[in-house]
Amino acid sequence: MSPALPPHPFDPADWDTLRSLGHRMVDDMMGHLEKIGDQPVWSPVPADVVARLSQPLPEKGVGAEQAYATFLRDVFPYPVGNIHPRFWGWVNGSGTPLGALAEMLAATMNPNVAGHQGSPRHVEDQVLVWLAELLGYPREASGLLVSGGSMANFVGLAAALVDRAGFDLPGQGMISAPKRPVLYASTETHFSVDRALRLLGVGDAGHRRIPVTDRFQIDLAALRATIAADRNAGHHPVAVVGNAGTVGTGAFDDLDALATLAADEGLWFHVDGAFGAFAAVDPGLAPLVRGMERADSLAFDLHKWMVVPIEAGAVFVRNGESHRRAFRVAGDYVTSMEGGIGVDVTAFAERGVQLTRGFRALKVWMSLLAHGAEAYRSLIRGNVKLARHLDLVVSGHPSLELLTPTVLNVVCFRYRPEGVPEPDLDDLNRRILVRLHEEGIAAPSYTTLGGRYALRVCITNHRSTTADLDALVVAVTRLGTALVA
Numbered sequence: 001m002s003p004a005l006p007p008h009p010f011d012p013a014d015w016d017t018l019r020s021l022g023h024r025m026v027d028d029m030m031g032h033l034e035k036i037g038d039q040p041v042w043s044p045v046p047a048d049v050v051a052r053l054s055q056p057l058p059e060k061g062v063g064a065e066q067a068y069a070t071f072l073r074d075v076f077p078y079p080v081g082n083i084h085p086r087f088w089g090w091v092n093g094s095g096t097p098l099g100a101l102a103e104m105l106a107a108t109m110n111p112n113v114a115g116h117q118g119s120p121r122h123v124e125d126q127v128l129v130w131l132a133e134l135l136g137y138p139r140e141a142s143g144l145l146v147s148g149g150s151m152a153n154f155v156g157l158a159a160a161l162v163d164r165a166g167f168d169l170p171g172q173g174m175i176s177a178p179k180r181p182v183l184y185a186s187t188e189t190h191f192s193v194d195r196a197l198r199l200l201g202v203g204d205a206g207h208r209r210i211p212v213t214d215r216f217q218i219d220l221a222a223l224r225a226t227i228a229a230d231r232n233a234g235h236h237p238v239a240v241v242g243n244a245g246t247v248g249t250g251a252f253d254d255l256d257a258l259a260t261l262a263a264d265e266g267l268w269f270h271v272d273g274a275f276g277a278f279a280a281v282d283p284g285l286a287p288l289v290r291g292m293e294r295a296d297s298l299a300f301d302l303h304k305w306m307v308v309p310i311e312a313g314a315v316f317v318r319n320g321e322s323h324r325r326a327f328r329v330a331g332d333y334v335t336s337m338e339g340g341i342g343v344d345v346t347a348f349a350e351r352g353v354q355l356t357r358g359f360r361a362l363k364v365w366m367s368l369l370a371h372g373a374e375a376y377r378s379l380i381r382g383n384v385k386l387a388r389h390l391d392l393v394v395s396g397h398p399s400l401e402l403l404t405p406t407v408l409n410v411v412c413f414r415y416r417p418e419g420v421p422e423p424d425l426d427d428l429n430r431r432i433l434v435r436l437h438e439e440g441i442a443a444p445s446y447t448t449l450g451g452r453y454a455l456r457v458c459i460t461n462h463r464s465t466t467a468d469l470d471a472l473v474v475a476v477t478r479l480g481t482a483l484v485a
């Protein structure tokens, strides 16, 4: 008999006390979300709170009760705003109450989903098949849940390079490339693609930024000409990136034409569908993503339009062998066992960068299981309807100007009253946006279109209503009028 060890404080001496604290946490979570619309969208973190959050690590802990009280005072009241019904900045999802609870459950099980045997790997497998079905992508594709779209783009492009480099890239490294590898994407492409290409050794010099048409779609003639010029110059064209929903305006490249072009040129076809890929779930919107199903790899987010709590994204690679070749390495500590927990122990870890991987599949799985595909279809459809509503209101308003055609869920416009000269409009709209945030009214972000500053509303929010968008329009014109006067 070994002597009884003193209990470590990480497990409570009195489970009932921590249990009741946990119950209070859940009550506070639900209370917060239930009333979120009554709060300002955003308010700045007060200086005294920042000061308290800058204190040194305590040698002796304050205890769970006091730590939670500090959270309630200094952390909970000052979020970034994206769970609020009038947040439409950048591309952020609203999260869900069930998703928050699922995060607690996932942390409770705390598995490593590298591939170890247990229910979590089957949950991730199921989630990946469900997502493939939702998006109309082959369900046999090799998939992986990742932190978000940036990592998904990285993984897809890593597979592209290994598959099409024309030499043993994993073994020899980029320094052995007989020709410079070149990848193609439109100027509207998200900067996570730029970053992936830097990390993959392609660099800015191997990244061709192809101009767009007046509808912000990749210019196919320019793309073809650039590929031809690269071949003439002795470079090695590897892949083309298509956008399903650009971050600036929500534009869709002609994915079907890109798939054909890529096939003709022997290029890998990668699609960045961060939020726009989900146009596939609605028959009325699906024509926008025609050709996406032909992609060699597809990156998309779950924490944006699928409103899964941050972080969650996913990537599919059609050819599983290319996917694994990019990431598989040998190591004794990860050699699979013939039985037990360690059978196929790196099944997921050899599809991406992480070895130890969290159970992010659970929040996705529980959400899809509980709400069903139809709820997501109606979210996507409803957000697109809201965008069209805002488009109509702006178009019919004498002092507002729509700056791009509204394709999906992104509306770009500006305040433009009679009598304000063009050179002053950028600054006026910049100030309107800051006031919208600082008064806690609404949170669009901005973009620059043809040199003009635009208020940008990107709706990936299950809490927004028509009234919220009408309130934005009222506030923009009120603030604009005041600023002009």
Ligand SMILES: *Cc1c(COP(=O)(O)O)cnc(C)c1O
Residues within 6 Å of the ligand: 091, 147, 148, 149, 150, 151, 190, 192, 245, 246, 247, 272, 273, 274, 275, 301, 313
């Ligand atoms: C948000 C976004 C990304 C990056 O995704 P993260 O989840 O922020 O890493 C990539 N592409 C597009 C089009 C995006 O909107």
